[in-house]
Amino acid sequence: MGRPVGYYVHHQGIGHWHRACAIAAAMDRPCTLIGTFADVDTAGAPGPVIDLPDDRLPDDPISGFDGLDGEADRPQGLHYAPLRHPGIRARMARIAAWAAEADPVLMVVDVSVEVALFARLLSLPTIVVRLAGTRTDPPHREAFRSASRLLAPFPEALDGDRVPDWVRAKTAYAGFLGQGPASGPSCEDDGRIVVVFGRGGAGGSLPALAAAARAVPERPWHVLGPVSGEGAVPPNLHLHGWVDDVDAHLGSAALVVGGGGDGLVAAVAAHAKRFVCLPEPRAYDEQRDKALALQRLGAALVHEGWPDAALWPDLVRTGLALDPTAIGALSDPDAVRRCAALIDTIAQGLE
Template identity: 70%
Template sequence: MTRPVGYYVHHQGAGHWQRAVALGHALRALGRPCTLIGTFAGIDTAAAPGPVLDLPDDRLADTFDGRDGAAGRPDAFHYAPLNHPGIRTRMGRIAAWAAENDPALMIVDVSCEVALFARLLSVPSLVVRLSGSRTDTPHLEAFRAASRLLAPFPASLDGGDVPEWVRDKTDFAGFLGAESAPSQPEDGRIVVVFGRGGEGGAFPRLAEAAARVPDREWHVLGPVTGAGTAPKNLHCHGWVGDVRPHLAAAALVIGGAGDGLVTAVAAQGKRFLCLPEARAYGEQEAKAEGLARLGAALVHPGWPEVEAWPSLVARGLALDPTRIRALVEPDALARTAASIEALCRG
């Protein structure tokens, strides 16, 4: 029997789930079974590449900010609240699954605590290393515990404060799951995307932006709060499962620097006005800086003032879309799956 891979999927944002599904299917194509492990409330798991191990939620409140409220904790941990029965149960289920299935590898995307737990369970791990400044003790100890590290972005987007031993241990996967939608001509529209892990859009600000650029149709994907009178060129679609068909016709895409959106924009080769959102360890800011450095996106910190929109849209439309498209490696997913399979074989 082929030993499986366990893939721990963090529940904040949609990018972790999308990456896990893409990699899991690629591994299954190589004959390596993959079980996705995580808290999947609100996620349609029908697309999973195999079994799913659902865990109790470890959050202390509905909104997760990564803080556990503890007065003190071991230096190797980020999040370890005391007296939380959900955490005891989730760690017990991971341990039971590992004991029963004898996994060849645990992919951890992402959790310093689960990375260290995999080592305690004597399971080799591949720990996902995201963008941003991750030189604090918990991250470095998780990286040290891992067999290898996986960066889900091209090496050209890596930051400058990464210790050399961490970089040497990293396999740069590139953009994973960067599949293009069926080609169609651009119709001049602007597409604004808000992801699951952020605060969403504010309707009054969207209405102001669309009114300042009235010659373009504005299509908004994702959660939007607030209400008001919409200009005729503003269309709010709410949450959509697949943004790619909407991006295909866009002349300009506006959104944060989350992995899912950046991957989709690069795959489509779209001009990109990137508005990085505040994330722990400067994750989105670091990725946006890399895109700007390569001329692959126009970056603006935070939501622009209303009077800035005409100029920003004009500058965004002047971008060369081949710059961001050049970051996509067509074989990234297959290449990464092959390297994971090699790691499983030892």
């Protein structure tokens, strides 16, 4: 079995957790998942879980902290280092205690500059996950430099043109690591438009969705994820909220509409579905850069922000004219297994 691997999981959205669980389940050695899991059901985790104290700043301004984490006195190699935050002290102490007790062979960091550099201070080799977007700022560069290897959870064809050569050379392109069926349409579509809102975003607006559905009344609209606001719901608009069978809805879609998050893009590619990508604001233009790369490949139609109702008929027509094999070609059903094997190989070499 060998010495264990630690896998740090970021708390933003749910995609990091799903990716970590899929990879850990496919590995040949023990893998401990480490992160803040207050909003995650960890019952089905494929191995040990360490739930860290939260490091986010509280909403209560009377907190005893020194305010927001500004740049005035923060070291240039860090993104986030608020002073007098007991949660940060406790989480770093917990990571250090686990490392001293478990003697891990390496740490996968998905994602945190601070955890990556802290692992290096603990004398742990790291594999740092490199997300999409322009990450050439000093903290990212230092985290990338400190890593034994970088791991990109997307195909090399989607990498940005502003990535330094030395970062590319250090990167293993794992491909999409979301869970889904084998590449290609899973069933015949029934003409529906499926709109997906994930956990990491603001969700949908009922008035905006209703206006879009009225603008394209000949097609049923099915919405997955949170929706807020009030108003009349047209008969062709169906609100499902959170669902466990996302794949079933995607499999029946003629057109998928949603953001540029890793999980949704991976699922759309796995199903080879025509895609209207509405990238959401993210740090370092992560979703925007990925969406524009998809568009350059003919794999998606991109519109920044939720479109006005008058634009939807043309967006739907243009989206339905896409060749679904373009996005389907980006999916590799063996990506998770190959990624797990790479981590196992790196770990074996370190031992």
